[in-house]
Amino acid sequence: MEKAKFIWMDGKFLPWDEAKVHILTHTLHYGNGVFEGTRAYQTEKGLAIFRLRDHTKRLLNSAKIVKIDVPYSLEELEKVQIELLRKNGFKNNVYIRPIIFLGYGKMGLYHIGAPVQVAVASWEWGTYLGEEGLEKGIRVKISSFSRNSVKSTFGKAKVVANYLNSQMAKYEAIEAGYEEALLLDEEGFVAEGSGECFFIVRDGVLITPPNDNSLESITQATVIELAKDRGIPVERRRITRDEVYIADEAFFTGTAAEITPIREVDGRVIGNGKRGEMTTQLQADYFDVVYGRNPKYHHYLTFI
Numbered sequence: 452m453e454k455a456k457f458i459w460m461d462g463k464f465l466p467w468d469e470a471k472v473h474i475l476t477h478t479l480h481y482g483n484g485v486f487e488g489t490r491a492y493q494t495e496k497g498l499a500i501f502r503l504r505d506h507t508k509r510l511l512n513s514a515k516i517v518k519i520d521v522p523y524s525l526e527e528l529e530k531v532q533i534e535l536l537r538k539n540g541f542k543n544n545v546y547i548r549p550i551i552f553l554g555y556g557k558m559g560l561y562h563i564g565a566p567v568q569v570a571v572a573s574w575e576w577g578t579y580l581g582e583e584g585l586e587k588g589i590r591v592k593i594s595s596f597s598r599n600s601v602k603s604t605f606g607k608a609k610v611v612a613n614y615l616n617s618q619m620a621k622y623e624a625i626e627a628g629y630e631e632a633l634l635l636d637e638e639g640f641v642a643e644g645s646g647e648c649f650f651i652v653r654d655g656v657l658i659t660p661p662n663d664n665s666l667e668s669i670t671q672a673t674v675i676e677l678a679k680d681r682g683i684p685v686e687r688r689r690i691t692r693d694e695v696y697i698a699d700e701a702f703f704t705g706t707a708a709e710i711t712p713i714r715e716v717d718g719r720v721i722g723n724g725k726r727g728e729m730t731t732q733l734q735a736d737y738f739d740v741v742y743g744r745n746p747k748y749h750h751y752l753t754f755i
């Protein structure tokens with residue numbers, strides 16, 4: 452990771468190396484903290500954050516779900532992210548990581564009363580699953596882990612604790628020689644990737660599961676809009692493992708992963724084993740939107 456000049460923390464812009472926490476930080480021990488992952492792209496008119504409002508709203512919703520009272524408003528948090536990018540003077544595309552966590556001062560599981568801390572870091576970041584992955588597609592393993600049960604955890608909250616499940620699934624997939632994990636829910640239907648939502652194409656229809664057991668992905672919502680613009684029929688319904696194997700195309704969506712084609716799942720080649728036609732089209736459309744080349748979606752961009 453490339454260091455940037457500043458990180459914003461609890462109201463101040465600190466030099467990168469000075470944004471530190473105490474070892475008894477509550478979140479570090481008990482896993483209650485919420486975060487976001489947002490990207491900013493170098494457009495022709497300069498750096499622009501993609502869907503800043505939606506990401507910031509989701510951050511505050513995540514905090515609400517896990518009973519963390521945030522001492523900043525939506526507008527204040529948006530302003531901080533814009534200011535931070537200005538101060539860091541980035542030359543390339545950027546990833547933004549706001550985090551709201553419980554700090555030092557109280558131990559024990561009852562978290563009410565623990566100090567709430569807020570920080571935003573940002574750094575220059577390229578592709579998450581590799582340039583080659585974006586072009587040629589990746590190899591995916593269906594995880595032996597089920598996605599966190601909605602009976603016990605909150606899939607709509609981007610909460611720190613959820614990512615143990617993601618981390619273990621990702622580790623397992625990589626150790627087995629794959630690039631990413633696809634997690635099923637406890638009934639065996641596709642939930643999501645370790646940090647992405649999932650789509651397949653069958654007979655010209657774009658299919659993605661409802662967000663019953665996944666984050667409400669902002670990239671997924673954008674792709675659905677773009678598909679509708681092209682007149683592509685979209686279905687939101689459950690997908691089983693065997694249907695994944697016989698899909699014509701498959702891809703992941705996420706802020707980090709962008710639109711990453713999937714060329715193989717569990718040793719089964721998907722379609723012709725290359726980035727599919729519809730995937731190629733939607734990927735190009737997505738990059739047009741984030742790079743400001745589609746005026747219809749300029750409202751999703753916040754210029755720095």
Ligand SMILES: Cc1ncc(COP(=O)(O)O)c(C=O)c1O
Nearest residue numbers: 646647648666668669670705706
């Ligand atoms: C578990 C999980 N699912 C899905 C996504 C994709 O969401 P988005 O498109 O809003 O980045 C992410 C990434 O934030 C994630 O961590």
